[in-house]
Amino acid sequence: MQKFANKKIYLPLSIIALVVSLSAWGYHWNHENEREIAREFQGQVLDQLKEGIHQSFSANSNFPKSFAVGQQNIEIDYTINKNLDKFVHKILRRFKSDYSSVVVIDNNNGNILAAVGYNGREKKFLKSLPFSSTHPSASLAKIVTTAALVQNSIVDLNTSFNYRGKATTLYKYQLKSKTNRWTRYQSLLDAFAKSNNVIFGKAAIKYLTGIGLYKMAYKLGFNKNLMNEINLTPSHFGMPKDQYNLAEIASGFNRDTSMSPVHAAILASTVANNGFLKQPKLVTRLVEGKTQKTLWSASPDQEQVLDRQTAKALQLMMRETVSRGTARGSFRRLPRRIRESLIIGGKTGSITGGVPYGKRDWFSMYAMPKDQRFGKGISISIMNVNVKKWYVKAARVGREIMEYYFKKEMPLRRKDYMKVSVVNPQSE
Secondary structure (H helix, E strand, C coil): CHHHHHHHHHHHHHHHHHHHHHHHHHHHHHHHHHHHHHHHHHHHHHHHHHHHHHHHHHHCCCCCCEEEECCEEEEEEECCCHHHHHHHHHHHHHHCCCEEEEEEEECCCCEEEEEEEEECCCCEECCCHHHCCCEECHHHHHHHHHHHHHHCCCCCCCCEEEECCCCCCCCHHHHCCCCCCCCEEEEHHHHHHCCCHHHHHHHHHHHCCHHHHHHHHHHCCCCCCCCCCCCCCCCECCCCCCHHHHHHHHHCCCCCCEECHHHHHHHHHHHHCCCEEECCECEEEEEECCCCCEEEECCCCEEECCCHHHHHHHHHHHHHHHHHCCCHHHHCCCCHHHHHHEEEEEEEEEEEECCCCEEEEEEEEEEEECCHHHCCCEEEEEEEEECCCCCCCHHHHHHHHHHHHHHHHCCCCHHHHHHCCCCCHHHC
16 A cells, blocks of 8 residues: 555656656757857857948948848947047058058957058058958068077077078078178077078078978968958968978068968067967947847957967067167157157068069067056057158158057056056966
């Protein structure tokens, strides 16, 4: 009798357990289904955003302020600093290069504060120029080569190399180890600051492999899309075909290695951030027009691509470029407040070719407050394309933008400490 009673009790309990289990499964399924729908909708929103920005490139019009997905109106919050952007427009009009591009990035978070292209011949602005990757990178490639050499502890800044002939050329005879009375010597630090093609070519042949250099370029953002909200054409870094081609690619003495002005700014920002590559962002968030509910927000993606020691070495080399290297003329007689408050470094590059065709004059730079309570400052890339006449050096444009930013937008005063968006120091 007791056994039968136990069975009677057990049966309802089993049914209850089954009902609870089915309810939980149903809730889980519904929840997963809702999340899948949300993911699909978010994907549609991002696709529409990319299409809208692409159309603004094609039509050379302003970036869209909003777009529709079904019955919803989606508003776009951009990262652009309007005052800085206005100043960049003004300065490019004044200098009148045949073509120019300026990109300014906030080192704290990867936000693009300004991205301006200009056609000085037709006196019109070009929306897509800062995001196009049809520009030979020239000596900016030396940043990649230096990272590969230093990160693997192959050489240090004081390692000495010999060379013959002009430092700006790269003939096969210059890559031979033969020495004579015309042979000169230079450290890696000086070779970077003064952009010595021969030394970088010889160092690559002696210490690097094609695959090793290629892998470092990939780490630093070549051959992949760097942005979520834009279909940014990847910068191109090829695999060397032979030893001479390795020297060409390592020194930047070729037209095949190409990059976008956005990527050029990211290179400097990665160095300034002690080896952390912060993904560049043009959009901070997308919100539903009526409810102002955030539908998508940019995540603070970053990846450590260089160790701290290598990044510090590159910081020093870029500082040497500004203080006594190829950019020294543009940074003479800096205002005292700027000189005492900032750490400034950069890399120049020049080569003829690309689309639009002409002689490219590059400058990729960072400017960091010495007092880290003000954050990590900004990085700037400037690319001028001169067809027949030379108008202004890219480094000069970079200096003027830097001075404006730290005078008007981030004046480095005590009361501005709390205004600075500082990243988590533990991440670096």
